[in-house]
Amino acid sequence: MTGIEQLNAGNYQDAIDSFGKALDESDGIVxxxxxxVLKYRGEAEYKLADYKAAAQTYGILAEVDGGKAEYLYYKAASEAADGQAEDAEKDFAAAEEKAKNSKKSSAAAPGVSLAFTALASAARDAGDSELAAQYCNQAIERGVSGPEIYNQLAISEMEAGDYESAMSHYEEALSLADSETALVIRQNIAVLYEKEGDFAKALEQFKECQAAGVDTPEVQKEIRFLESR
Known part of the structure; x- marks a missing residue:
């Protein structure tokens, strides 16, 4: 299989190895x-959750290809996912500046939605649900939102106790999600029902996720707990 085929098949480590070999065999000229190859390698590293390596790859791309906004957005997303919030915010600001000076709209720049999502997730992990919601709302206002953005916004609202808004945005996320992402969102909806005290609906959601293949220890634990209520 080629590196791209391995990437598409979800064999991210094999893909990274293939892309690395291709670079080693190149003539040294970028x-x-x-x-x-570097773009595909960065994508594979990110999907493998090797965020530090992904940030380095996108940093190289930015250095050798004119510091394009898309590389800085992806670098910011990688840094945010790696817990490097300060570096992520700095690179995100640099990407925004590059995008502003570009003929293309910043909304069209690849990586911008991923960067917003990663920054929101990092802010939430740091206990700042308000900042996370701000990132999500900025993305929505800019027209770069997807299911992940709405999901992050809903989580932030749920954590803030705004269950009505959270449910509305979970439903929006579901309407945009593919089947894999939808299962993640449904688990979050189950948690929301649980927080509201609607244990029957929470149990129903978790069982549906389990039937669809999400049979993790966490889901099993939730089902046992809810069945005892």
Whole structure:
């Protein structure tokens, strides 16, 4: 399999190895082929959750290809996911400045939605649900929102006790999500029902997720707890 085929198949480590080999066999000049390989390698590293490596790869891309906004957005997303909030915010601001000076709209820049999502998640992990919601609302206002943005916003609202808004945004997220992302959102909806004290609906959601293949220890624990209520 080629590196791209391995990436598409979800074999992220094999893909990274293949892309690394391709770079090693190149002539040392960064041309369009090497740029494409680096982009694919960065994507594979991010999906493998090797965020530090992904940030380094996107940093290299930014250095050798004119510091394009898309590389800085992806670098910011990688840094945020790696817990490097200060670096992420700095690179996000640099990406915004680059995008502002570009002929293209910043909303069209690849990576901007992922960056907003990662920054919101990092803010929430740091206990700042208000900042997380701000990132999500900015993304929505800019027209770069997707299911992950609405999901992050709903989690922030749920944590703040605004269950009505949270449910509305979970439903919005579900309407945009693919089947895999929908299962993550449904688990969050189950948690929301649980917080509201509606244990029957929470149990129903968790059982539906389990039937769809999400049979993790956490889901099993939730089901046992809810069945005892």
């Amino acid at each position: 041309n369009s082929f090497e740029l494409d």
